[in-house]
Amino acid sequence: MTSMINSRSFLITLILFVIVIGVSGIFYLGYKQLQLNKIKLKVFRTENGWAYDIINNNGVFIHQLNIPAIQKKVAFTNKNDAQKVGNLVLQKLESDKFPIISKEELDSLKIQY
Numbered sequence: 001m002t003s004m005i006n007s008r009s010f011l012i013t014l015i016l017f018v019i020v021i022g023v024s025g026i027f028y029l030g031y032k033q034l035q036l037n038k039i040k041l042k043v044f045r046t047e048n049g050w051a052y053d054i055i056n057n058n059g060v061f062i063h064q065l066n067i068p069a070i071q072k073k074v075a076f077t078n079k080n081d082a083q084k085v086g087n088l089v090l091q092k093l094e095s096d097k098f099p100i101i102s103k104e105e106l107d108s109l110k111i112q113y
Contacts, residue, residue, distance in 0.1 A: 084109045
């Protein structure tokens, strides 16, 4: 009888544990989606050309004044180029990837530098 009670207690504990983990996962995914929805791109003009910020609900997350991945410190020559690279950074963040841009990605986006 005691072993049956212990087995039943173990099974109930296991089921409750699985339910708690499942509910926690659902809340985490909902929270993460809420955070992603608050990330946005702001493209703006500078003295030297164009730049962008990635902004989340805490403020500026990435402040990109120069074209990434190239040796020189050069601003984007036009708004469209800054927009394209900024959108790629947003895509990477939304895919849980590190938001590093390569020279090959700049070339594939036809960014002028």
